[in-house]
Amino acid sequence: MRIKNLQEELASTSYPGRGIIIGRSEDGKKAVIAYFIMGRSENSRNRVFVAEGDGVKTRAFDESKMQDPSLVIYNAVRVFDGTTIVTNGDQTDTIYNFLEAGNAWEDALRSRTFEPDDPNFTPRISGKVENSTGAYWLSILKTDCGDENSVQRFFFEYTQPKAGEGHFIHTYMGDGNPLPSFEGEPTLVTVRGDLAQFTEDVWQSLNEENKISLFTRFIDLETGTWESEIRNKNQ
Numbered sequence: 001m002r003i004k005n006l007q008e009e010l011a012s013t014s015y016p017g018r019g020i021i022i023g024r025s026e027d028g029k030k031a032v033i034a035y036f037i038m039g040r041s042e043n044s045r046n047r048v049f050v051a052e053g054d055g056v057k058t059r060a061f062d063e064s065k066m067q068d069p070s071l072v073i074y075n076a077v078r079v080f081d082g083t084t085i086v087t088n089g090d091q092t093d094t095i096y097n098f099l100e101a102g103n104a105w106e107d108a109l110r111s112r113t114f115e116p117d118d119p120n121f122t123p124r125i126s127g128k129v130e131n132s133t134g135a136y137w138l139s140i141l142k143t144d145c146g147d148e149n150s151v152q153r154f155f156f157e158y159t160q161p162k163a164g165e166g167h168f169i170h171t172y173m174g175d176g177n178p179l180p181s182f183e184g185e186p187t188l189v190t191v192r193g194d195l196a197q198f199t200e201d202v203w204q205s206l207n208e209e210n211k212i213s214l215f216t217r218f219i220d221l222e223t224g225t226w227e228s229e230i231r232n233k234n235q
Helices: 006-011 091-100 105-110 195-205
Strands: 019-024 030-038 047-052 055-060 075-080 083-087 124-130 136-144 147-158 165-170 187-190 211-220 226-232
Touching: 006 165, 006 187, 006 195, 019 083, 019 124, 019 136, 030 075, 030 083, 030 124, 030 195, 047 211, 047 226, 075 091, 075 211, 083 091, 083 211, 091 105, 091 124, 105 124, 105 136, 105 147, 124 165, 136 165, 147 165, 195 211, 195 226
Parallel strands: none
Antiparallel strands: 019 030, 019 165, 030 211, 047 055, 055 075, 075 083, 083 124, 124 136, 136 147, 165 187, 211 226
């Protein structure tokens, strides 16, 4: 697979939906995570990321305008026993609970399916990172060509990340009605700069009209400590 420039890949479509990027910093010393959300409807755009404990969650920017919180308010990032979990929905909690019970993350995701937002049936995308090694996993749960009665579950494992590289998975291939689900393997992309530069590059590359919030984290593989940033269009 040919590596793609992350900024160019992000800018190549006006609506990738929600996206997860996981990889390794240029110096090879840090695991890198990014999660962003975009929105077209008023309900989707009425959100911000807020830090909560060692993770992050979505919250309504204006509570009076929130219509249906079921698919837009959730824990996006949680940490369990040296493992960072990042997803685009409440399956974050499902994965956390399964790991806590001694089960595999695949088992957690096999208990879930795509989102029930007919006609889009938005895929559930998820990531998991070992904070000590930087090894990471990605997954997508989606319909079989829009068939709401058939779910497809894909799992991807990256146990030997390379410095300056990562993988990018997102919910939609682009704008449309209904929105076309992501297809294929996660995209191999460049990871450049320190936390501040990486965050700025991702944020500026997302479509200005549709981007809502961005979370980034660099995890030191030697110490297990991390630094995070949050960007919100709604301030």
